[in-house]
Amino acid sequence: MRKVLITGGAGYIGAATTQLFLKKNFLVFAVDNLSTGKNLLTHKNYLFIKSDYSSNHILNLLKKEKIQDVIHLAASIDNNESVLNPKKYYQNNFFKLIKFLENCKKAKIKNFIFSSSAAVYGEVKTFKPLAENFILTPSSPYGISKMKGEMLIRKKKYFNSIILRYFNVAGPTFDNKFRQNFKSYKHLLKKLNEINFSRNKNIFKINGKNYDTIDGTCVRDFVHVQDIANINYRSLISIKKILKNDYSLTLNCGSGKENSVLQIVKKFKIISKKNFKIIFTKPRIGDPPFLLSDNRLFKKKLGLKFFGINKIIKDLIK
Numbered sequence: 309m310r311k312v313l314i315t316g317g318a319g320y321i322g323a324a325t326t327q328l329f330l331k332k333n334f335l336v337f338a339v340d341n342l343s344t345g346k347n348l349l350t351h352k353n354y355l356f357i358k359s360d361y362s363s364n365h366i367l368n369l370l371k372k373e374k375i376q377d378v379i380h381l382a383a384s385i386d387n388n389e390s391v392l393n394p395k396k397y398y399q400n401n402f403f404k405l406i407k408f409l410e411n412c413k414k415a416k417i418k419n420f421i422f423s424s425s426a427a428v429y430g431e432v433k434t435f436k437p438l439a440e441n442f443i444l445t446p447s448s449p450y451g452i453s454k455m456k457g458e459m460l461i462r463k464k465k466y467f468n469s470i471i472l473r474y475f476n477v478a479g480p481t482f483d484n485k486f487r488q489n490f491k492s493y494k495h496l497l498k499k500l501n502e503i504n505f506s507r508n509k510n511i512f513k514i515n516g517k518n519y520d521t522i523d524g525t526c527v528r529d530f531v532h533v534q535d536i537a538n539i540n541y542r543s544l545i546s547i548k549k550i551l552k553n554d555y556s557l558t559l560n561c562g563s564g565k566e567n568s569v570l571q572i573v574k575k576f577k578i579i580s581k582k583n584f585k586i587i588f589t590k591p592r593i594g595d596p597p598f599l600l601s602d603n604r605l606f607k608k609k610l611g612l613k614f615f616g617i618n619k620i621i622k623d624l625i626k
């Protein structure tokens with residue numbers, strides 16, 4: 309049975325990815341320090357280890373179990389928080405990664421999938437889809453920590469690596485089991501779904517209305533978490549075919565379909581059949597006005613289709 313180590317395995321994307329690898333008959337070692345995600349599974353081929361991903365405990369596990377495949381998802385992921393507490397982001401996402409990569413070398417890891425983010429593009433001045441070779445100007449410590457992580461991994465030639473730049477991930481995991489539920493997160497679809505519909509005077513706050521976009525609100529490219537799990541899986545099992553003679557490749561993981569925040573809020577209103585008032589508040593610091601994936605390389609290499617925003621919303625309100 310093929311083994312895989314999934315760091316951040318109890319997180320939101322970690323849980324969806326773990327569910328899929330179990331379904332595909334992998335023996336999954338899920339490591340997580342349970343600081344944000346607490347999504348644990350029960351399955352005969354699932355082993356949960358409460359630990360920091362960079363610990364010696366994990367190094368010993370990799371060696372003992374002769375694990376060759378790693379999906380690295382563990383990270384602090386809140387753009388807003390990273391502006392307030394940058395040290396936490398450099399520590400968790402970068403300095404620990406340095407140690408973890410040394411451990412992966414010692415354990416002779418062969419294949420490494422790294423979860424990066426569209427946050428590496430930052431506050432781009434263009435209003436076009438972003439290709440992987442677009443200049444990186446991250447606007448938050450979170451984005452910077454991911455960009456530095458990418459650069460570090462690309463230099464490592466002792467394993468195959470695929471760097472996946474996730475765009476905006478949303479929707480429930482398989483079987484509708486887990487969601488983006490960490491209380492302090494302020495993700496758009498999480499906040500929309502949290503509106504207390506039993507009250508009459510519900511309001512939803514949109515951050516900013518004067519961006520240079522179709523309707524003045526920010527534009528995003530939403531991807532279903534189940535698509536992301538599938539991308540993680542396909543990247544690993546097809547890594548040789550994807551890389552050909554190279555040792556590392558970076559891929560955008562976005563649907564290429566743009567939606568403004570206001571469009572999404574209106575769609576949510578229609579699909580959920582709930583009534584609430586929309587108000588505009590001040591823009592969020594470091595909020596990129598426009599993030600849209602140019603996914604031509606992704607399509608060429610992985611050829612997967614995306615579910616789309618309507619299904620994400622329908623699944624969320626189930």
Ligand SMILES: O=c1ccn([C@@H]2O[C@H](COP(=O)(O)OP(=O)(O)O[C@H]3O[C@H](CO)[C@H](O)[C@H](O)[C@H]3O)[C@@H](O)[C@H]2O)c(=O)[nH]1
Pocket residue numbers: 385386387425426427474475476477494495496497499500513514515516526527528569592595599
């Ligand atoms: O109550 C809310 C919540 C969000 N928004 C707006 O909706 C857009 C999307 O916000 P999210 O918080 O859902 O997502 P972000 O684009 O800020 O960031 C997300 O996507 C990034 C990549 O695109 C990174 O991966 C990051 O970790 C992840 O949180 C932003 O313009 C935000 O200001 C609102 O107007 N009101």
